[in-house]
Amino acid sequence: MRPAPRPEKAEGLERRPVGKDDPVGVRTWIGQWPAVRQLAGDDPLGRGTAARRDGGMVDKPARTQDADTVTKSICPFCAVGCGQQIFSRDGAVTHVEGDPDSPISRGKLCPKGSSTLSLLTAPTRQKAVRYRRPHGTEWEDLDLDTALDMIVDRVLATREHTWQDVDDQGRHLHRTMGIASLGGATLDNEENYLMKKLYTAMGAIQIENQARI
Numbered sequence: 064m065r066p067a068p069r070p071e072k073a074e075g076l077e078r079r080p081v082g083k084d085d086p087v088g089v090r091t092w093i094g095q096w097p098a099v100r101q102l103a104g105d106d107p108l109g110r111g112t113a114a115r116r117d118g119g120m121v122d123k124p125a126r127t128q129d130a131d132t133v134t135k136s137i138c139p140f141c142a143v144g145c146g147q148q149i150f151s152r153d154g155a156v157t158h159v160e161g162d163p164d165s166p167i168s169r170g171k172l173c174p175k176g177s178s179t180l181s182l183l184t185a186p187t188r189q190k191a192v193r194y195r196r197p198h199g200t201e202w203e204d205l206d207l208d209t210a211l212d213m214i215v216d217r218v219l220a221t222r223e224h225t226w227q228d229v230d231d232q233g234r235h236l237h238r239t240m241g242i243a244s245l246g247g248a249t250l251d252n253e254e255n256y257l258m259k260k261l262y263t264a265m266g267a268i269q270i271e272n273q274a275r276i
């Protein structure tokens with residue numbers, strides 16, 4: 064549906080600087096509030112002209128218009144799992160928007176999800192595994208295969224050294240108290256299922272999630 068033509072500003076609510084010499088300064092200032100302008104105009108539900116901002120943006124091309132690739136993804140921030148569209152040009156991400164095809168979010172993103180582009184492109188983003196050796200004073204980069212091998216070695220050694228086969232009275236325990244898991248709210252159902260399955264198979268019994276705590 065084409066949006067309705069942009070209305071003239073409501074009488075008496077035009078933007079003016081607020082100052083000592085302004086006889087209706089407070090009224091003018093309040094009149095600049097977006098909600099007041101919305102309610103005073105002819106779009107009180109804020110679905111059309113009231114949702115636009117000034118500055119001639121109507122004729123500007125969309126920020127996503129010149130993308131050469133659009134990839135569907137999932138918001139990385141929380142377990143709601145809102146759908147996203149990742150717009151990129153020449154191999155670089157240029158914009159992230161909500162995916163209208165997502166049955167969960169239907170094209171919407173909350174403020175966190177809307178800032179995903181900043182998360183992806185932040186110059187301080189870490190892209191390598193960082194490791195500080197015991198008693199070390201400096202961080203060093205590790206390649207992913209080396210880091211995963213080190214994790215496997217530590218998990219196997221911990222399990223072996225902390226394994227409890229039977230208790231004091233000879234009853235079977237078959238568990239380790241040396242390994243625990245604390246999941247975060249960004250994990251979805253499928254990830255939580257797989258983690259529970261993995262840790263239980265290893266004999267761990269201390270398996271929790273931040274969202275439950």
Ligand code: SF4
Pocket residue numbers: 138139140141142143144145168171172173174175176177
């Ligand atoms: S952080 Fe916001 S946009 Fe992202 S999945 Fe959660 S609710 Fe959706």
